[in-house]
Amino acid sequence: MAVTDTLRSRGNLSGWYVRPAGSDAEPPRAGTRVDWVACQPVQDLLEQGKRAGWRNLGTIGNEAHLKRHGDHTGHSKGKTRGVVYAKDTDVPQAAGQALIELCRIPDYDTTYIDFFNWRGRQYNSAGRDVGPSSDQHLHVSVRRGHELTRITLFNDVVAVMAGTFRKAATPMPPIFNQLGFIAGAQLVQLPGDPAIWLAGRGKRAQVMSMTELKAVRAYLRSRGMDDTTREVVSLPGEVVT
Numbered sequence: 675m676a677v678t679d680t681l682r683s684r685g686n687l688s689g690w691y692v693r694p695a696g697s698d699a700e701p702p703r704a705g706t707r708v709d710w711v712a713c714q715p716v717q718d719l720l721e722q723g724k725r726a727g728w729r730n731l732g733t734i735g736n737e738a739h740l741k742r743h744g745d746h747t748g749h750s751k752g753k754t755r756g757v758v759y760a761k762d763t764d765v766p767q768a769a770g771q772a773l774i775e776l777c778r779i780p781d782y783d784t785t786y787i788d789f790f791n792w793r794g795r796q797y798n799s800a801g802r803d804v805g806p807s808s809d810q811h812l813h814v815s816v817r818r819g820h821e822l823t824r825i826t827l828f829n830d831v832v833a834v835m836a837g838t839f840r841k842a843a844t845p846m847p848p849i850f851n852q853l854g855f856i857a858g859a860q861l862v863q864l865p866g867d868p869a870i871w872l873a874g875r876g877k878r879a880q881v882m883s884m885t886e887l888k889a890v891r892a893y894l895r896s897r898g899m900d901d902t903t904r905e906v907v908s909l910p911g912e913v914v915t
C-alpha cells in the first residue's frame with residue numbers, strides 16, 4: 675500500500691488543494707490538484723498537543739505557503755508527494771525549553787525530526803541551535819522516511835515539564851484498597867503505642883511493617899500528600915482489614 679493510503683486508512687488529517695497561480699517553478703505546476711494527508715508524527719503531535727491544551731496553528735499552509743514548496747504543503751521538495759510534514763503549535767515557554775532538553779538527551783530518539791523552529795531560532799534533531807528563524811511559535815518538520823513512525827514527543831515534553839519523564843510511577847500499597855480511598859488518608863498513632871494506622875473517612879487499617887510504612891509514605895509523597903504520622907488522643911474510625 676502506498677504511504678499516503680496507509681496514512682489515510684489510519685484516519686489521519688487530510689484534504690486537498692489546487693496549486694495557486696503565481697506558484698514557484700518547483701513541481702507540480704499551478705492548477706494541479708494535490709491530495710494530502712498528515713504524516714504520522716504530525717498526526718501524533720496534533721493529538722498530543724490538543725491533550726496538552728496547546729493551540730494548533732496549522733499543518734497545511736495558506737496560499738502563500740502553497741505557492742512555495744515547504745513542509746506545510748503536500749508537495750514539499752525532496753519529500754513524498756501528498757504528505758504534509760510540518761505542524762505549528764503555540765507552546766508555553768517551559769515546553770519549548772523542555773523540547774530542547776529532550777532532544778539533547780543522547781538516547782532519546784529524535785531521528786524523525788528534520789528540524790524545529792522556536793522563538794526565532796532553528797534547531798536540529800539533537801537540539802543544537804543551527805541559526806535564525808522567522809518563526810516565534812514552535813514549528814516541527816518531520817524527516818523523509820518517517821511518514822509512518824509513531825511518536826510520543828509532546829507527551830514526553832509534558833512529562834519533562836511535570837518532572838515525571840522516565841520516572842516510574844510509585845506503586846499504590848494494597849492498604850489503600852483496604853481503606854477504599856486515597857484522598858484524606860492520614861497516618862496516625864497513639865502516643866506511646868507503636869501501632870501505626872492509615873485512617874480517614876471513619877475507617878482505619880493498621881500498617882503492619884516498616885517496609886509497608888515506607889511504601890505508604892512514598893506513595894503519599896508521590897501524590898503530594900502529608901506523609902508524616904500524626905499523634906492522636908484516640909484512634910478514629912472502624913478497623914478494616
Ligand SMILES: [Zn+2]
Pocket residue numbers: 746760761762812813814
Ligand atoms: Zn511552520
